[in-house]
Amino acid sequence: MSFTPGQPVRAQLRSASGHTRLPLYVRGRRGVVCALRGRFPLPDELAKHGAGASSALEALYSVRFAARDLWGEDAGDHDIYLDLYESYLTHA
Amino acid sequence: MARRVAQLEALLIDRGALGATQVDDVEDVFCHRMGAQNGARYVARAWVDPDFRGALLADATAVVRERGYDLTGSSNRELPFLQLIAVENTPSTHNVVVCTLCSCYPVPLLGPSPRWYKSFAYRSRVVREPRAVLAEFGLTLGPDVEINVWDSNADCRYLVIPERPPGTDDLTEDQLAALVSRDALIGTALAREPR
Numbered sequence: 001m002s003f004t005p006g007q008p009v010r011a012q013l014r015s016a017s018g019h020t021r022l023p024l025y026v027r028g029r030r031g032v033v034c035a036l037r038g039r040f041p042l043p044d045e046l047a048k049h050g051a052g053a054s055s056a057l058e059a060l061y062s063v064r065f066a067a068r069d070l071w072g073e074d075a076g077d078h079d080i081y082l083d084l085y086e087s088y089l090t091h092a
Numbered sequence: 093m094a095r096r097v098a099q100l101e102a103l104l105i106d107r108g109a110l111g112a113t114q115v116d117d118v119e120d121v122f123c124h125r126m127g128a129q130n131g132a133r134y135v136a137r138a139w140v141d142p143d144f145r146g147a148l149l150a151d152a153t154a155v156v157r158e159r160g161y162d163l164t165g166s167s168n169r170e171l172p173f174l175q176l177i178a179v180e181n182t183p184s185t186h187n188v189v190v191c192t193l194c195s196c197y198p199v200p201l202l203g204p205s206p207r208w209y210k211s212f213a214y215r216s217r218v219v220r221e222p223r224a225v226l227a228e229f230g231l232t233l234g235p236d237v238e239i240n241v242w243d244s245n246a247d248c249r250y251l252v253i254p255e256r257p258p259g260t261d262d263l264t265e266d267q268l269a270a271l272v273s274r275d276a277l278i279g280t281a282l283a284r285e286p287r
Contacts, residue, residue, distance in 0.1 A: 021245050023192050025219065037175055040247045060247060071220060078239035080219050083248040 001086055003033045003061055010092040011063070011084060019047035022088045026080075030092045031065040034081065042085050059086045127203035128274035130161045131251055134201065135277070136268035137163060138178075139256045145180075152176040152251060161200045176201075179242060180253040181279075186233055188226065188279030189242045189250040190218045196244040198251055202277050209278065219243060229280040252279040259286055 003009055013028030021043045039057035063084050067075040104110040134155075138145040148155050153176045159165050176198055179187040191197060195210040208214050218225045222239045226232070233239065242250045254276045260268060263286060275281035 021193060023243070025192070037177075037248050040174060043246065062248075067220070076221060076223060076239075078222050078241060080241045080243060082243045083245050 001089070001091070002059060003086065003089060003091075005033050005035055007033045008092040009033055009061075009063060009089045012088055012090060016044070018044065020044045020088075022084065023082065025070055026063075026065055026082060026084075029065055029070055031063040031069070031082075033061050033089075034064050035062040036060070037062055037083055040085070042087060060084070061086065061089065063089070122204065126161065126200045128201070128272075128277055129269070130163075131198070131201035131274070131277040132269040132272035133163050133265075134178075134251065135253050135272045135283070136265045138180075138253050139260075139268055140265055145253075148178045148253070149180060152178040156201075175248040176251060177242075177248060178251045178253055179240065181255045181282075183255070184236065185238050185240060186226075186279065187240045187242060187250075187252045188218060188222055189244060189252060190215055191244040192216070192219055193245070196246050196249055198249040201251055202274055206274070226280060229275070231281055252277055254279075254281075254283040257283050257285040 008030060009032070010030050011022060011026045011028065016022065037060040040060050041051070041056065042058045045056070060083050063082055065080045065082065067078045067080060070080065101110065101115055105112055134148065138148050144155075153174070156176055179189075181187055189197075191209075192215045195205055197205045197209060199205070214225065219241050222241050223233060226239075244250055254272065256268070257271060260271070263271075267286070271284045271286065273281055273284070276283050
Protein backbone atom coordinates (compact mmCIF):
# COMPACT_ATOMS: atom_id res chain seq x y z
CA MET A 1 0.00 0.00 0.00
CA SER A 2 1.55 3.32 -0.96
CA PHE A 3 0.69 6.80 0.20
CA THR A 4 1.22 10.33 -1.02
CA PRO A 5 1.86 13.54 0.94
CA GLY A 6 -1.37 15.15 2.11
CA GLN A 7 -3.18 11.83 2.34
CA PRO A 8 -4.98 10.96 5.58
CA VAL A 9 -3.89 7.64 7.06
CA ARG A 10 -4.62 5.57 10.12
CA ALA A 11 -1.93 3.80 12.12
CA GLN A 12 -2.84 0.16 12.52
CA LEU A 13 -4.52 -0.90 15.70
CA ARG A 14 -2.79 -4.09 16.67
CA SER A 15 -0.84 -5.65 19.44
CA ALA A 16 2.70 -6.47 18.42
CA SER A 17 4.05 -9.81 19.51
CA GLY A 18 7.65 -8.76 19.00
CA HIS A 19 9.80 -5.74 18.23
CA THR A 20 8.09 -2.88 16.39
CA ARG A 21 8.64 0.82 15.81
CA LEU A 22 4.94 1.59 15.91
CA PRO A 23 4.43 3.31 19.26
CA LEU A 24 1.31 2.47 21.26
CA TYR A 25 0.24 6.10 21.49
CA VAL A 26 -0.55 6.37 17.77
CA ARG A 27 -2.06 2.92 17.17
CA GLY A 28 -5.53 3.26 15.69
CA ARG A 29 -5.12 7.05 15.36
CA ARG A 30 -5.58 9.19 12.31
CA GLY A 31 -2.76 11.30 10.87
CA VAL A 32 -1.65 12.88 7.61
CA VAL A 33 1.28 11.79 5.43
CA CYS A 34 3.80 14.64 5.09
CA ALA A 35 6.74 13.15 3.21
CA LEU A 36 8.34 9.96 1.96
CA ARG A 37 11.64 9.46 3.80
CA GLY A 38 12.99 6.61 1.70
CA ARG A 39 12.87 2.83 1.71
CA PHE A 40 14.25 0.79 4.57
CA PRO A 41 14.12 -2.77 5.94
CA LEU A 42 11.17 -3.18 8.31
CA PRO A 43 12.54 -3.17 11.89
CA ASP A 44 9.97 -5.81 12.94
CA GLU A 45 11.46 -8.23 10.38
CA LEU A 46 15.05 -7.21 11.12
CA ALA A 47 14.52 -8.08 14.76
CA LYS A 48 13.18 -11.52 13.87
CA HIS A 49 15.53 -12.57 11.10
CA GLY A 50 18.65 -10.41 11.43
CA ALA A 51 20.11 -7.84 9.05
CA GLY A 52 21.41 -10.33 6.50
CA ALA A 53 18.26 -12.39 6.06
CA SER A 54 15.70 -9.96 4.76
CA SER A 55 16.28 -7.66 1.84
CA ALA A 56 12.68 -6.46 1.45
CA LEU A 57 12.47 -2.70 1.79
CA GLU A 58 9.46 -0.70 2.90
CA ALA A 59 8.58 2.91 2.32
CA LEU A 60 9.02 5.08 5.41
CA TYR A 61 6.63 8.03 5.72
CA SER A 62 6.69 11.09 7.92
CA VAL A 63 3.17 11.22 9.41
CA ARG A 64 1.75 14.18 11.33
CA PHE A 65 -0.66 13.64 14.21
CA ALA A 66 -2.52 16.40 16.02
CA ALA A 67 -2.20 16.13 19.80
CA ARG A 68 -6.00 16.41 20.06
CA ASP A 69 -6.43 13.31 17.89
CA LEU A 70 -4.21 11.35 20.26
CA TRP A 71 -5.24 12.60 23.69
CA GLY A 72 -8.47 14.56 23.35
CA GLU A 73 -9.61 18.17 23.25
CA ASP A 74 -7.58 19.37 26.24
CA ALA A 75 -4.31 17.91 24.93
CA GLY A 76 -2.96 21.18 23.54
CA ASP A 77 -2.53 22.35 19.98
CA HIS A 78 0.85 20.87 19.07
CA ASP A 79 1.62 18.35 16.34
CA ILE A 80 3.65 15.16 16.66
CA TYR A 81 5.55 13.77 13.67
CA LEU A 82 6.49 10.10 13.49
CA ASP A 83 8.31 8.14 10.81
CA LEU A 84 6.16 5.09 10.11
CA TYR A 85 6.73 2.19 7.74
CA GLU A 86 4.04 1.50 5.14
CA SER A 87 2.83 -1.74 6.73
CA TYR A 88 2.01 0.24 9.90
CA LEU A 89 -0.49 2.37 7.94
CA THR A 90 -3.87 2.04 6.27
CA HIS A 91 -5.88 4.52 4.25
CA ALA A 92 -8.18 6.59 6.44
CA MET B 93 39.52 -1.81 36.22
CA ALA B 94 41.68 0.45 34.05
CA ARG B 95 44.59 -1.99 34.41
CA ARG B 96 42.42 -4.96 33.41
CA VAL B 97 41.14 -3.05 30.37
CA ALA B 98 44.71 -2.13 29.39
CA GLN B 99 45.82 -5.75 29.77
CA LEU B 100 42.89 -6.95 27.68
CA GLU B 101 43.64 -4.35 25.00
CA ALA B 102 47.33 -5.36 24.95
CA LEU B 103 46.37 -9.02 24.58
CA LEU B 104 43.94 -8.29 21.74
CA ILE B 105 46.58 -6.20 19.93
CA ASP B 106 49.18 -8.89 20.58
CA ARG B 107 46.96 -11.57 19.04
CA GLY B 108 46.11 -9.39 16.07
CA ALA B 109 42.41 -8.94 16.92
CA LEU B 110 42.83 -5.16 17.24
CA GLY B 111 45.06 -2.66 15.47
CA ALA B 112 47.56 -0.83 17.68
CA THR B 113 45.61 2.45 17.64
CA GLN B 114 42.09 1.15 17.07
CA VAL B 115 40.76 1.69 20.60
CA ASP B 116 42.38 5.14 20.77
CA ASP B 117 40.74 6.00 17.47
CA VAL B 118 37.29 4.97 18.67
CA GLU B 119 37.77 6.95 21.87
CA ASP B 120 38.88 9.96 19.86
CA VAL B 121 35.81 9.68 17.61
CA PHE B 122 33.38 9.66 20.54
CA CYS B 123 35.19 12.18 22.73
CA HIS B 124 36.47 14.68 20.17
CA ARG B 125 35.36 14.15 16.59
CA MET B 126 31.67 13.62 17.37
CA GLY B 127 29.81 16.18 19.41
CA ALA B 128 27.52 19.17 19.59
CA GLN B 129 30.34 21.37 18.26
CA ASN B 130 29.61 19.74 14.88
CA GLY B 131 25.89 20.42 15.00
CA ALA B 132 26.65 24.00 16.10
CA ARG B 133 28.90 24.46 13.04
CA TYR B 134 26.05 23.29 10.85
CA VAL B 135 23.68 25.80 12.42
CA ALA B 136 26.13 28.72 12.22
CA ARG B 137 26.79 27.95 8.55
CA ALA B 138 23.03 27.80 7.89
CA TRP B 139 22.65 31.24 9.53
CA VAL B 140 25.29 32.90 7.33
CA ASP B 141 24.86 31.00 4.06
CA PRO B 142 21.33 30.83 2.58
CA ASP B 143 22.38 28.24 -0.02
CA PHE B 144 23.76 25.97 2.70
CA ARG B 145 20.60 26.48 4.75
CA GLY B 146 18.49 25.52 1.73
CA ALA B 147 20.58 22.41 1.08
CA LEU B 148 20.38 21.38 4.73
CA LEU B 149 16.61 21.74 4.86
CA ALA B 150 16.20 19.93 1.53
CA ASP B 151 18.52 16.98 2.23
CA ALA B 152 20.65 17.08 5.37
CA THR B 153 21.84 13.52 4.79
CA ALA B 154 23.44 14.52 1.50
CA VAL B 155 25.13 17.54 3.14
CA VAL B 156 26.73 15.33 5.81
CA ARG B 157 27.83 12.77 3.22
CA GLU B 158 29.43 15.53 1.15
CA ARG B 159 31.01 17.67 3.86
CA GLY B 160 31.57 15.39 6.85
CA TYR B 161 30.56 15.90 10.46
CA ASP B 162 32.68 18.99 10.95
CA LEU B 163 32.05 20.56 7.50
CA THR B 164 35.69 20.33 6.45
CA GLY B 165 35.03 17.35 4.20
CA SER B 166 37.94 15.51 5.79
CA SER B 167 36.10 13.99 8.73
CA ASN B 168 33.91 10.92 8.70
CA ARG B 169 31.05 11.22 6.22
CA GLU B 170 29.37 7.91 6.87
CA LEU B 171 26.30 8.31 9.02
CA PRO B 172 25.66 5.41 11.38
CA PHE B 173 21.97 6.00 10.60
CA LEU B 174 20.35 6.45 7.24
CA GLN B 175 18.53 9.77 7.19
CA LEU B 176 19.19 13.09 8.86
CA ILE B 177 16.39 15.66 8.78
CA ALA B 178 16.99 19.31 9.67
CA VAL B 179 13.98 21.16 11.09
CA GLU B 180 14.07 24.93 11.43
CA ASN B 181 12.63 27.10 14.19
CA THR B 182 10.89 30.31 13.12
CA PRO B 183 9.21 33.11 15.11
CA SER B 184 5.95 31.11 14.87
CA THR B 185 7.19 27.49 15.05
CA HIS B 186 9.34 25.64 17.58
CA ASN B 187 10.72 22.14 17.01
CA VAL B 188 11.72 19.63 19.66
CA VAL B 189 13.11 16.11 19.22
CA VAL B 190 12.48 12.93 21.17
CA CYS B 191 12.72 9.18 20.67
CA THR B 192 9.73 7.79 22.57
CA LEU B 193 10.69 4.13 22.04
CA CYS B 194 14.39 4.32 22.94
CA SER B 195 17.04 7.01 22.48
CA CYS B 196 17.63 7.52 18.72
CA TYR B 197 19.60 10.70 18.18
CA PRO B 198 22.22 12.02 15.71
CA VAL B 199 25.30 11.28 17.84
CA PRO B 200 27.94 12.52 15.34
CA LEU B 201 26.41 15.99 15.34
CA LEU B 202 25.22 16.19 18.96
CA GLY B 203 27.57 13.95 20.92
CA PRO B 204 26.42 11.27 23.36
CA SER B 205 22.84 11.95 24.41
CA PRO B 206 22.16 13.43 27.85
CA ARG B 207 20.67 11.16 30.50
CA TRP B 208 17.37 13.03 30.52
CA TYR B 209 16.92 12.36 26.78
CA LYS B 210 16.72 8.65 27.63
CA SER B 211 14.48 9.10 30.69
CA PHE B 212 10.91 7.78 30.74
CA ALA B 213 9.76 11.17 31.99
CA TYR B 214 11.10 13.12 28.98
CA ARG B 215 10.13 10.48 26.43
CA SER B 216 6.57 10.10 27.64
CA ARG B 217 5.84 13.72 28.55
CA VAL B 218 7.34 15.77 25.71
CA VAL B 219 4.94 14.30 23.13
CA ARG B 220 1.97 14.84 25.43
CA GLU B 221 2.70 18.23 26.98
CA PRO B 222 5.71 19.80 25.25
CA ARG B 223 4.90 23.33 26.39
CA ALA B 224 5.06 22.30 30.05
CA VAL B 225 8.20 20.21 29.57
CA LEU B 226 10.00 23.02 27.73
CA ALA B 227 9.02 25.44 30.50
CA GLU B 228 10.71 23.09 32.98
CA PHE B 229 13.86 23.40 30.84
CA GLY B 230 13.55 27.17 31.29
CA LEU B 231 12.15 27.70 27.80
CA THR B 232 8.79 29.45 27.95
CA LEU B 233 7.24 29.82 24.53
CA GLY B 234 4.51 32.31 23.70
CA PRO B 235 1.00 30.87 23.38
CA ASP B 236 0.97 31.68 19.66
CA VAL B 237 4.15 29.67 18.93
CA GLU B 238 3.24 26.32 17.39
CA ILE B 239 5.18 23.30 18.59
CA ASN B 240 6.22 20.39 16.41
CA VAL B 241 7.48 17.31 18.25
CA TRP B 242 9.62 14.93 16.17
CA ASP B 243 9.59 11.33 17.38
CA SER B 244 12.79 9.79 15.92
CA ASN B 245 13.57 6.25 14.98
CA ALA B 246 16.73 4.38 14.05
CA ASP B 247 16.46 5.19 10.34
CA CYS B 248 15.50 8.83 10.63
CA ARG B 249 17.01 11.36 13.05
CA TYR B 250 16.62 15.07 13.60
CA LEU B 251 18.67 18.22 14.00
CA VAL B 252 16.93 21.41 15.13
CA ILE B 253 18.14 24.66 13.56
CA PRO B 254 17.39 27.27 16.23
CA GLU B 255 16.66 30.88 15.34
CA ARG B 256 19.62 33.22 15.03
CA PRO B 257 19.59 35.45 18.11
CA PRO B 258 19.33 39.23 17.75
CA GLY B 259 22.49 41.32 18.00
CA THR B 260 24.66 38.80 16.16
CA ASP B 261 25.13 40.58 12.82
CA ASP B 262 28.83 41.27 13.44
CA LEU B 263 29.81 37.84 14.76
CA THR B 264 32.01 35.42 12.87
CA GLU B 265 30.80 31.92 12.06
CA ASP B 266 32.89 30.51 14.93
CA GLN B 267 31.43 33.03 17.35
CA LEU B 268 27.93 32.16 16.15
CA ALA B 269 28.59 28.44 16.62
CA ALA B 270 29.56 29.12 20.24
CA LEU B 271 25.99 30.33 20.87
CA VAL B 272 24.49 26.95 19.91
CA SER B 273 24.30 24.37 22.70
CA ARG B 274 23.50 20.68 22.49
CA ASP B 275 20.09 21.41 24.02
CA ALA B 276 19.39 24.03 21.33
CA LEU B 277 20.07 21.32 18.72
CA ILE B 278 17.51 19.06 20.47
CA GLY B 279 15.04 21.91 20.86
CA THR B 280 14.92 22.15 24.64
CA ALA B 281 16.76 25.49 24.56
CA LEU B 282 17.19 28.47 22.24
CA ALA B 283 20.50 29.70 20.86
CA ARG B 284 22.13 32.00 23.42
CA GLU B 285 22.25 35.73 22.90
CA PRO B 286 25.80 37.15 22.85
CA ARG B 287 26.95 38.69 26.12
